Every structure is written in structure tokens, then in C-alpha cells.
Amino acid sequence: MKTDPDAHQRMTQRRKEGFDRKQAAAHQEKGLLIVNTGTGKGKTTAAFGMAVRVLGHGMRLGVVQFIKGALYTSERDFLGAFPGCDFVTMGDGYTWNTQDRAADIATARRGWDAARRMIESGDYQMVVLDELNTVLKYDYLPLDEVLAVLNARPPMLHVVVTGRHAAEPMIAAADLATEMRVIKHPYREQGIKAQRGVEY
Numbered sequence: 309m310k311t312d313p314d315a316h317q318r319m320t321q322r323r324k325e326g327f328d329r330k331q332a333a334a335h336q337e338k339g340l341l342i343v344n345t346g347t348g349k350g351k352t353t354a355a356f357g358m359a360v361r362v363l364g365h366g367m368r369l370g371v372v373q374f375i376k377g378a379l380y381t382s383e384r385d386f387l388g389a390f391p392g393c394d395f396v397t398m399g400d401g402y403t404w405n406t407q408d409r410a411a412d413i414a415t416a417r418r419g420w421d422a423a424r425r426m427i428e429s430g431d432y433q434m435v436v437l438d439e440l441n442t443v444l445k446y447d448y449l450p451l452d453e454v455l456a457v458l459n460a461r462p463p464m465l466h467v468v469v470t471g472r473h474a475a476e477p478m479i480a481a482a483d484l485a486t487e488m489r490v491i492k493h494p495y496r497e498q499g500i501k502a503q504r505g506v507e508y
Contacts, residue, residue, distance in 0.1 A: 316391035339465040340483040345474035347487030355468045369393045372424035375439040416448035434466040441471030
């Protein structure tokens with residue numbers, strides 16, 4: 309399709325004017341509550357992309373991984389090697405592996421205690437709570453308790469919460485919420501197993 313150069317210039321000029329207006333109106337700085345949810349792939353991956361940015365700026369990062377503690381992840385090795393990162397894993401694997409609700413609740417509580425200490429310490433610029441939404445979906449932790457801590461976080465602390473099925477109150481509390489949606493997945497459509505460097 310051939311684009312008229314004059315029409316293209318008018319369109320890009322309108323976009324620039326709109327961008328400039330929004331940029332001029334954005335003057336507030338604050339720590340954000342960021343929620344990555346949905347059934348699609350990429351929630352944790354997006355969170356750790358921001359984590360790399362934080363470390364790149366020389367800021368301090370805290371990570372608590374719920375659920376995945378029994379599973380090997382290369383991001384734990386990579387990010388945990390940075391002196392500015394405290395990486396805690398608290399989980400015994402997926403719920404269908406443990407099949408022990410009491411144990412899962414106890415493990416979630418230990419993870420939340422570590423997360424709460426990070427959040428309330430004032431020592432971090434970002435805290436990633438990986439799979440916290442999943443923990444909350446199964447009622448391993450009280451949602452009201454978690455939200456109270458997140459809402460009372462230090463003013464400049466960014467908190468990133470990942471996992472499927474984010475509760476509506478979590479989304480309502482968020483400054484930024486993103487839903488990943490499956491369009492195609494190689495495991496589902498082609499029976500291709502998880503790939504090193506892609507899934508783990």
C-alpha cells in the first residue's frame with residue numbers, strides 16, 4: 309500500500325503533538341505496583357526484564373519466587389550473582405506436585421515473611437514477587453494482608469507481582485497491570501517441550 313507523504317507527515321505530527329502533551333502532563337514520580345497476569349507466557353520474563361534495568365542503574369533488587377523454589381531457573385543463577393540482588397526462592401514446585409495444602413501454606417508464609425521484610429526495609433528500589441498471584445488464588449495467604457503491605461510500601465519502591473489469575477483487588481491497587489494472552493504456544497499446539505533459554 310502506497311502512503312501519501314503529506315498524509316504521513318500530518319499523521320506523525322499529530323502523534324508527536326499528542327506525545328508531547330502527555331509528557332508535559334506527567335510530572336509525578338512514585339514507586340509503582342506492577343501486576344503481570346494472564347494465561348500467556350511472559351509474566352516472569354517481563355518482570356525480570358525490569359529487574360535487569362534496575363541492576364543496570366546500580367539500584368538494589370529483591371526477588372522472592374513463590375511456587376518455583378524446587379525448580380531450576382537460570383535467572384536465579386544470573387540475577388542472584390549480582391551483589392545488588394537478594395534472590396530468595398520459597399516453593400516446593402507446582403501445586404500438582406506437592407499435593408499437600410498445609411505444606412504449601414507454610415511455604416507461602418515463609419516466602420511472604422521474606423517479601424514483607426524486603427518491602428518494609430526501605431533498602432530496595434524494586435521487589436519482584438514472582439507467582440504471588442498464584443499463591444493468592446489458592447488462598448495460601450490472605451489477600452487483605454498482602455494488599456495492606458503493598459499499599460503501605462515505601463513511596464519510591466517498585467513492586468512487581470506476577471502469576472495467573474490476579475485478583476480484582478490486586479488489579480485495582482496496581483498502577484500498571486498487563487494481561488498476557490495465549491495466541492499460540494508450541495507445547496500446546498505442537499507438543500514441543502520447554503526449551504532452555506526460553507522457558508528456563
